[in-house]
Amino acid sequence: MTTQMLVHDLKSPIAALDTLIFALADRLHDDEVNLANLAISRIKDKFKLLKQKSSEQKEYSNLIELIKRVINEKRIFYIGKNVEINFKQSETLFTKVLIEPIKFKRIISDIIENAKEAMPDGGHIVIHLSRTADNIIIKVRDNGVGMSPQILKLVQEKGGTYLKENGSGKGLQHAKECLRMWGGSLEIDSILGIGSIITLNIPISNKPSLGQV
Ligand SMILES: Nc1ncnc2c1ncn2[C@@H]1O[C@H](COP(=O)(O)OP(=O)(O)O)[C@@H](O)[C@H]1O
């Protein structure tokens, strides 16, 4: 079992214990509650360390290659749906950065899926790659329904699913968390009736040494 799987599997039992202690607090003596809280906080501390360790399984990954792979998959899925996906880059870029490639592909896939869901009659998705001195910038733009200022604020500040029947509301939150772990960030912009732009910033400060390329 990988550390990542272990972290994933421990998440819900730890949350369950936490809830249980909270629910039982009234029925237990104070020192019993304290003991239980102490025990759970020690487990949580170790869990945090484990989580940090699992997030260190990063690799120098070629972003262009990964994005193109996801786009090719999506184009096949969206055949007949009137959704066009284009990839553009400003210049020939050095795009090997230290990230978790499987998570990165999942993030791009989720963002494209959101864009597609925002265009029930079809439309155009453009993925644009550029860089600044310190960051690779990936913008995913669609001309879908967009978000009202109120919903945009909710999505930006606390996540959640809006105006969808079967949304989990976890896609963008998870993406944000991953980007933060990689030292980057994710921004959401949208105008109702015009479309949305999701921007990923990924630092390029950690270039691989020659042996790692
Ligand atoms: N490209 C987009 N266009 C319009 N709304 C979007 C777009 N991307 C995300 N949203 C809004 O943000 C919410 C959160 O997205 P996400 O975290 O992926 O959860 P989910 O897709 O499961 O609802 C969506 O429910 C939707 O209301």
Ligand SMILES: [Mg+2]
């Ligand atoms: Mg989604």
